[in-house]
Amino acid sequence: MKGVVFTEFMEMVEARFSADMVDDIIEDAQIKSGGAYTAVGNYPFAELVAMVSALSQRSGMRVPELVFHFGHYLFGRFATLYPYSIQACTSSFMVLESIEKHIHLEVQKLYPDAQLPDIQVVQSDEKQMTLLYRSPRCLAPLASGLIQGALDHFSEQGRITTEPLNAEGSEVRFVVELL
Numbered sequence: 729m730k731g732v733v734f735t736e737f738m739e740m741v742e743a744r745f746s747a748d749m750v751d752d753i754i755e756d757a758q759i760k761s762g763g764a765y766t767a768v769g770n771y772p773f774a775e776l777v778a779m780v781s782a783l784s785q786r787s788g789m790r791v792p793e794l795v796f797h798f799g800h801y802l803f804g805r806f807a808t809l810y811p812y813s814i815q816a817c818t819s820s821f822m823v824l825e826s827i828e829k830h831i832h833l834e835v836q837k838l839y840p841d842a843q844l845p846d847i848q849v850v851q852s853d854e855k856q857m858t859l860l861y862r863s864p865r866c867l868a869p870l871a872s873g874l875i876q877g878a879l880d881h882f883s884e885q886g887r888i889t890t891e892p893l894n895a896e897g898s899e900v901r902f903v904v905e906l907l
């Protein structure tokens with residue numbers, strides 16, 4: 729997984745919890761590198777899973793809730809770090825439409841080793857959009873948080889309904905309704 733996901737995760741833990749919490753979860757998760765991540769590196773996805781699990785233990789928050797919060801935080805950071813990726817978009821639905829067609833396509837071109845989900849828009853009108861998420865990393869709560877981040881970015885009110893299509897959560901349907 730791209731280093732930027734790790735560096736942003738550490739930033740979020742420090743901002744939402746504390747610098748001590750960052751040290752604690754690195755220790756709990758037995759991260760060999762000591763958490764010396766760089767945005768341009770590539771790191772095992774299992775390390776992120778271990779740190780999220782350690783954070784859940786220490787904070788008492790459930791893993792999906794933490795991952796959702798991280799997704800929400802990450803959208804704001806992606807919008808700041810890669811403004812060109814969403815600059816043509818004037819609404820959350822435009823962002824969601826362009827994930828596969830532009831945003832992640834560009835990420836994959838820049839970083840051929842990026843591990844991205846498959847996110848298809850299967851229905852869309854002015855008020856409602858249905859998306860299908862597929863990924864072996866089962867990060868639907870991250871996607872949901874990113875979608876919420878996109879809604880907030882454009883000051884839109886919306887409701888996101890998540891419907892798992894299998895037990896592992898590698899296939900999930902999202903319905904996003906604008907309110």
Ligand code: HEM
Binds near residue numbers: 731810875
């Ligand atoms: C609402 C909009 C977005 C959604 C729903 C979304 C969804 C996701 C999800 C769920 C992942 C985790 C990988 C997986 O599930 O298999 C991911 C990874 C990633 N996304 Fe997006 N994304 C969005 C917008 C963006 C934007 C604006 C950028 C900026 C360039 C971006 C760049 C990336 C990168 C760099 C990764 C990490 C790839 C890796 O670790 O190898 N995404 N995205």
